[in-house]
Amino acid sequence: MSAQALKSDTPAAPQTPEPGPFDSWLPSVARADEPQWLALARADATERVHTQGAPTSKSEGWRYTGLRALLEQGFTPVDEPLSALLPEDIDDLLVRGLDSHRVVMVNGRFAPQLSDLADLPSGLTINGLRASLAEAPTALADSINAVAGEGAHVFASLNTAGLDDGMVLHAKRGTLAEKPVELLHLSVGMDEPRVAQPRHLISLDDGAQVTLIERFASLGDALYCNNALLEIRLGRDAALKHRRVQLESPSAFHVSGVYLSQAANSRYDGVNVGIGARWARTDVVTRFSGEYADCNLQGLYLAGDQQLLDYHLDVHHGLPHCASRENFKGVVHGKGKAVFDGLVYVAKDAQHTDAEMSNRNLLLSQSAEVDTKPQLEIYADDVKCSHGTTVGQIEPEKLFYLRSRGIPQALARRMLCIGFAGEIIDALGNDALAEYVADAVGNRLEAAPL
Amino acid sequence: MLSVKGLKAEVDEKEILKGLDLDVGAGEVHAIMGPNGSGKSTLAHVLSGREGYEVTGGSVSFEGKDLLDLDPEERACLGLFLAFQYPVELPGVNNTYFLKAALNAKRKYHGEEELDAVSFMRLMKERLKVLHLDDSLLKRPVNVGFSGGEKKRNEIFQMALLEPKLAILDETDSGLDIDALRVVANGVNALRGPERSMIVVTHYQRLLDYIEPDYVHVLAKGRIIRSGGKELALELEEKGYGWIVDEAAA
Numbered sequence: 125m126s127a128q129a130l131k132s133d134t135p136a137a138p139q140t141p142e143p144g145p146f147d148s149w150l151p152s153v154a155r156a157d158e159p160q161w162l163a164l165a166r167a168d169a170t171e172r173v174h175t176q177g178a179p180t181s182k183s184e185g186w187r188y189t190g191l192r193a194l195l196e197q198g199f200t201p202v203d204e205p206l207s208a209l210l211p212e213d214i215d216d217l218l219v220r221g222l223d224s225h226r227v228v229m230v231n232g233r234f235a236p237q238l239s240d241l242a243d244l245p246s247g248l249t250i251n252g253l254r255a256s257l258a259e260a261p262t263a264l265a266d267s268i269n270a271v272a273g274e275g276a277h278v279f280a281s282l283n284t285a286g287l288d289d290g291m292v293l294h295a296k297r298g299t300l301a302e303k304p305v306e307l308l309h310l311s312v313g314m315d316e317p318r319v320a321q322p323r324h325l326i327s328l329d330d331g332a333q334v335t336l337i338e339r340f341a342s343l344g345d346a347l348y349c350n351n352a353l354l355e356i357r358l359g360r361d362a363a364l365k366h367r368r369v370q371l372e373s374p375s376a377f378h379v380s381g382v383y384l385s386q387a388a389n390s391r392y393d394g395v396n397v398g399i400g401a402r403w404a405r406t407d408v409v410t411r412f413s414g415e416y417a418d419c420n421l422q423g424l425y426l427a428g429d430q431q432l433l434d435y436h437l438d439v440h441h442g443l444p445h446c447a448s449r450e451n452f453k454g455v456v457h458g459k460g461k462a463v464f465d466g467l468v469y470v471a472k473d474a475q476h477t478d479a480e481m482s483n484r485n486l487l488l489s490q491s492a493e494v495d496t497k498p499q500l501e502i503y504a505d506d507v508k509c510s511h512g513t514t515v516g517q518i519e520p521e522k523l524f525y526l527r528s529r530g531i532p533q534a535l536a537r538r539m540l541c542i543g544f545a546g547e548i549i550d551a552l553g554n555d556a557l558a559e560y561v562a563d564a565v566g567n568r569l570e571a572a573p574l
Numbered sequence: 575m576l577s578v579k580g581l582k583a584e585v586d587e588k589e590i591l592k593g594l595d596l597d598v599g600a601g602e603v604h605a606i607m608g609p610n611g612s613g614k615s616t617l618a619h620v621l622s623g624r625e626g627y628e629v630t631g632g633s634v635s636f637e638g639k640d641l642l643d644l645d646p647e648e649r650a651c652l653g654l655f656l657a658f659q660y661p662v663e664l665p666g667v668n669n670t671y672f673l674k675a676a677l678n679a680k681r682k683y684h685g686e687e688e689l690d691a692v693s694f695m696r697l698m699k700e701r702l703k704v705l706h707l708d709d710s711l712l713k714r715p716v717n718v719g720f721s722g723g724e725k726k727r728n729e730i731f732q733m734a735l736l737e738p739k740l741a742i743l744d745e746t747d748s749g750l751d752i753d754a755l756r757v758v759a760n761g762v763n764a765l766r767g768p769e770r771s772m773i774v775v776t777h778y779q780r781l782l783d784y785i786e787p788d789y790v791h792v793l794a795k796g797r798i799i800r801s802g803g804k805e806l807a808l809e810l811e812e813k814g815y816g817w818i819v820d821e822a823a824a
Contacts, residue, residue, distance in 0.1 A: 520625060525662040528622050529676035529732065530650035530683065539675065543666030543715070 145178040145191075148198045149282055149319055159261040162287070165268055169284035176278040185277070188463045188495040189434045194377050194403060199319035199349045201286055205233040206312055214238060214310060217341045221556035224306035224337060225250065231311055232320025232350070233289045238310075247299030248334070253290035253323060264292070267325050271355035272383040276409070279379045283321045283353040290323035295332035297359070304335035304365075304554065311373065313346020324354045328362035330387075335365040337557060340380075340400065342373035349377040356382065358390035360414060365393045367552055371564055372400035374431075381407045386446075388414025395551050396423035396452075398433045399564050405434045415445040422451045424548035426565055427492075428572050429458030437466040441474040444504075450481040453548055455541050457488035457572045464496045466511075472503040481511035486518065486544050488537070488572075538569045575600050575637065575771050576621075576740055582631035582796075583620050590616045592796035593632065598740065601768040605782055605807060606775045608793035609815045614775045615659060617793070618744040621773075622656040623649050637739065650676075651683035653739030657729040657746050664716035669728070672716045673698065677735055701734040705761045723754030730761040741765070742773045747781040759784030779811035794819045 150170060154163065178195060179186040209230060227250060228238035234252030241250055256264060268287070272280050291307055309322065328334055340350060350372065358364055372378050378401040384392055398404055410419045419439055427433040439448040454462045464483045485494045498511040518540050526536035542549075545565055552558045578596040582589065590613045598604050608614050620627045621634065623646035634641040637652060644652070664672065677697075678688040689697065702709055707727055717725050726746055733741055743762065747755055762785050766772070774785055782790075782804065790806040791798045794815065799822035800806065810818070 521662050522664055524624050524646060525658070525664070526672070526676075527646040528624075528650055528656050528658075529672075529736065530647050530679040531675050532647050532679060533645070535675065535679070536647075539667055539672070540664070543664055546666030546715075 144174050145195050146173055146278070146282055148200050150285055151201055159257065159265070161262065161265045162257070162268070166285055166287060168274070169281045172274065172281040173278060173285050176281060179278065185436060185465065188461070189405060189432065194349070197317045197347065197349070197377070199317050201288070202231045202233065202314070202318045202320050205235070206230045207235070207237070209235065209238060209312070211238055213343070217308070217310065217343070219339075219556050219560045222304075222306065222337070222554070222560070224304045225301075226306045226308065227291050228308045228310055229289070229291070229322055231314070231318065231348070232309075232322045234291065235310075245299065245301050247296035247332070248301050249294050250305065251292050253292055253325070254288070256292045264325065267327070267355070268323070269355075271357055271385045272353060272381065276381065276383070277407070279351050279405075280353055280381055283323055283351055283381070286319070286321040286351075287323050288321060290325065293324070293326045293334070293336070295328045295334050295362075297329040297331055299329070299332040299334070301334045304337045307336060307338045309338070309340045309350060309352065311340070311342040311346065311348050311350060311376065313342075313344055313348060313373075317347050317349070319349040319351055321351045321353070324352070326354060326356045326364070328358050328364055330359040331361040332359065333363045335367070337367045337554070338369070340370045340372050340378065342376065342400075345373045345375055347375040348373070349379070351379040353381045354383065356384045356392070358384070358386045358392060360387045361389045362387070363391040363393070365553065366395070367554070367557060368394070368396045369557070369561060369564075370396075370398045370400055370404060370406075372404070374400065374402060376401045378404035380405075381409070384408070384410045384419070386410065386412050386414070386417040386419060389416045390414070391418045391420075393420045394422065395548060396421070396435065397548070397552075397561055398423070398425040398427075398435070399568055401433070402430065403432045405436070407436045407438070410439045410448065412441065412443050412446045415443050417446045419446070419448040421449065422548055422551050423453070424545050425452070425454045425462050426545070426568055427454065427456045427460035427462045428568060429460060431460045432463070433461075434463040435465070439468050439479070441468070441470045441477045441479065444473065444475045444477070446474070447478040449479070450483075451548070452483045453545060454483070454485045454494060455488065455545060455569075456485065456492035456494050457569075459489075459491045461493040462495070464494070465499075466497070467499045467501070468509065468511075470500070470502040470504050470507055470509065474504045475506045477504060477507040477509065479507070479509040483513045485515045486541060487515060488518065488541070538566065541569055542566060577635045578632070579634075580632035581617075581620070581634060582629065583616060584628045584630055585616065585626060589630070590796055591620065594793070594797055596791065596798060598771050598773060600771060602789065603766065603772045603774060603785065603787045605787035605790045606773060606793050607777065607779070607790060607807065607810060609819070610777065612793045613796045614777075614793055615744055618656060618742045618773075618775055621742060622646060622654060647679065648683075650736070651680045655733050655736055655738030655741045657726075657733060657741060657743045659745040659748055661717050661725040661729055663718045665718050667716050669714055669716050670698070670712045673712075673732065673735055676732065680736060698735065701731065704764050705731055705734060706757065707731055722749040723751070723757070726750060726754065726758050727761065730758055730765075734761070734765055737770075739769065740771045740773070742775065744775045745777065746774070747776055747778060755781065756784060779807045782807045792818050794822065
C-alpha cells in the first residue's frame with residue numbers, strides 16, 4: 125500500500141496556521157509606545173508577510189536567486205541598540221578625504237554618538253526615524269509606504285512589519301546641500317544571527333538638490349542580515365545624486381530596496397556598487413508622477429566565489445517625455461554568480477520616452493555565472509528605446525599587451541577589470557569615494573585567484 | 575645579445591617560420607625586410623612570447639637565457655620590448671598608471687625599489703621632452719582615441735621609459751604619414767646606444783632612410799634568404815623582392 129493511500133485514510137487534522145518562513149524575523153512583542161497608525165501598518169504588513177510567504181524559483185524575479193541559505197539562518201530582529209561603540213572604533217571604515225554630513229546606523233539603529241550632523245545647511249533636516257516618531261507621532265503617517273506601496277515583494281512587507289528605526293531626511297524647497305549626506309549602515313556581529321530592517325524616508329521638495337552617499341560596512345566578518353528600504357520622493361525640479369556602496373561582511377546577507385517617486389523635471393542619478401555580502405539582492409523601483417523627469421541608474425557588481433549579487437531594476441514610464449538610463453557592469457569570478465534583471469515598461473500614453481539599457485559583464489572563470497535579463501515592454505509608438513547586453517572574457521590581446529610591458533599576468537588582469545569598471549567608478553563623481561571604491565575593487569580582485 | 579637558431583613556428587598548424595637564424599649583437603640595429611606573409615610579424619610575436627604561436631623547433635637565447643622558456647612579462651623584464659604594429663586600446667586603463675605599473679614591475683623584477691609618484695612624474699617629463707610628446711596623452715586611457723601617429727609615438731615613449739636592451743619594432747612605419755614617420759624615427763634614433771639593440775621589421779625601405787640599420791636581412795617563406803649591409807635595402811627598393819626570392823629558390 126502506498127504512503128499516499130495511507131494518508132488519505134487518516135482523518136484530516138484540524139487547521140492550524142502553518143509556520144511561515146519569516147516568523148523569526150517578526151517582532152515578538154507589540155510596541156506599546158507607537159502611534160496607532162503605525163501599529164496598523166505593521167499589522168497589515170505582517171499579514172502580507174504571511175500571505176506572500178517566501179518566493180520560490182518559480183516566482184518571477186526570483187528565478188536565479190535562491191532563498192534557502194537565507195531562510196536557514198533563522199534571523200531574529202535586533203532587539204537592543206548597540207551603544208558601546210565610540211567614534212574611534214569606526215575610523216577604519218570611513219572614506220578617507222570624504223567631507224560629509226554623516227548619519228551612522230549601527231545594526232539598523234540610528235547612532236547619534238557616531239553621527240555628525242552639525243552645520244546642516246538651512247532647509248535640510250535629518251533625524252532618526254524613532255526620534256521623529258517620538259517628536260511628532262503623526263507627521264510620518266502619510267509617508268510610510270507612500271512610495272513603496274503595498275505591492276512590493278515580501279522583503280518590503282517584512283521591513284514594514286519589523287519597522288524599527290531609520291533616517292528621515294527632508295530638504296525644503298530650493299535647498300542646495302553642498303556637502304554630501306553620508307548614510308553609513310554599520311553592522312556588528314551579535315551572538316545570534318540578527319536582521320536589521322532600517323527604513324529611510326527621503327524627501328526633496330521642489331528644486332532641492334542633495335547628494336546622498338549610502339554605505340554598508342561591517343566590523344569583522346560576521347553573519348547578519350540587512351533588509352533596508354528607502355522611500356525617496358523627489359519634488360518638481362528636485363535632483364538627488366544617490367551613491368550606494370555595498371561592502372557588507374563576506375558572511376552577510378543583504379536586501380535593499382530603493383523606491384522612487386519622481387515629479388516633473390526631477391532628476392535621480394544613482395550609482396550602485398556591490399562588492400560585499402555572501403548573498404545580496406537589490407531592487408530599484410522608479411515611478412514618474414510628472415513629465416520630463418530623468419532617472420539614471422548605473423551600477424557595478426563584483427561577485428566572487430560563493431557570492432550571489434542580484435539587481436532588479438524596474439522603471440515604469442507611465443507619462444510622456446521622461447528619460448531613463450540603466451547602465452550596469454559586472455565582473456564575476458570564481459564560482460560567483462550575478463543576476464541582472466532590468467525592466468523598462470513604457471505605457472501607451474508615455475510618448476517620447478527616452479530609455480536606454482545596457483548590461484555588460486566580464487566573466488573571469490569557467491564557473492562564474494551571470495543571468496542577465498534586460499526587458500523592454502513598449503506600448504507607446506513614438507519612443508526612443510534601446511538595450512544591449514554583453515557577456516565576455518578578458519581579451520587576450522589586451523592581456524598580452526600589458527604582459528609584454530613586464531606587468532605580471534595577475535596584475536594585468538586586475539588592471540583590465542578595474543579599467544572595465546572604471547566608467548562606473550568615475551560616475552561616482554567624487555574623488556574620495558571613487559578612490560575608496562577602486563581600492564575595494566582592487567583588494568577583492570587581489571584576493572581572488574585570477 | 576640575441577641568438578636565434580633554426581627557429582620553426584606554427585600558427586594554426588601552419589608552419590610560418592621554417593628554420594630561421596639570426597644573431598644580434600649589443601648596440602646593433604638589424605632590419606628585417608620581406609614580402610607580405612613571409613613571417614616578419616610572426617618572428618616579432620614569437621620573440622615577445624605571444625600566445626597562439628607554437629614553436630616546433632630551434633632555439634632562442636637572449637642574454638644567455640632560453641627565451642622561449644619565459645613568460646612574456648619575464649622577457650620584458652629582462653629587457654625585451656616589442657613596439658606593436660597595432661597598439662592595443664585599453665579603455666579605462668589610465669596611460670600614466672599603465673606606464674608606472676610597467677616600469678615598477680621591471681624594477682621589482684631586478685630587486686630595485688619601486689618609483690614613487692614624484693620621481694616617476696619627473697622621469698616621464700624628461701622622456702617626454704626627448705620625444706616631443708604632448709603630455710595630454712598621459713592622462714587618457716591607453717591608446718583610446720589616439721590617432722595612428724599618437725599610438726606609435728606612445729609605443730616609442732614606452733620604450734624610452736622602459737629602456738630595453740633589445741627593441742623589436744614591428745612595422746612601426748605602417749599607417750604613418752611622412753611627418754609622423756619622421757617624429758617616430760627621431761624618437762627611435764634618440765634611443766640608440768651601444769647597449770641597446772634593435773630589430774626593425776618593415777616592408778618598405780622608407781623607414782630605413784630615417785633609422786639607418788647596420789644589417790639588413792631578407793625574410794621570405796619563413797627563412798632569412800639574404801643578409802647584407804644597408805645598401806641591400808636600397809637594392810630591394812629598386813628591384814623589389816622578386817629577384818631575391820627567385821634566386822633563393824634556384
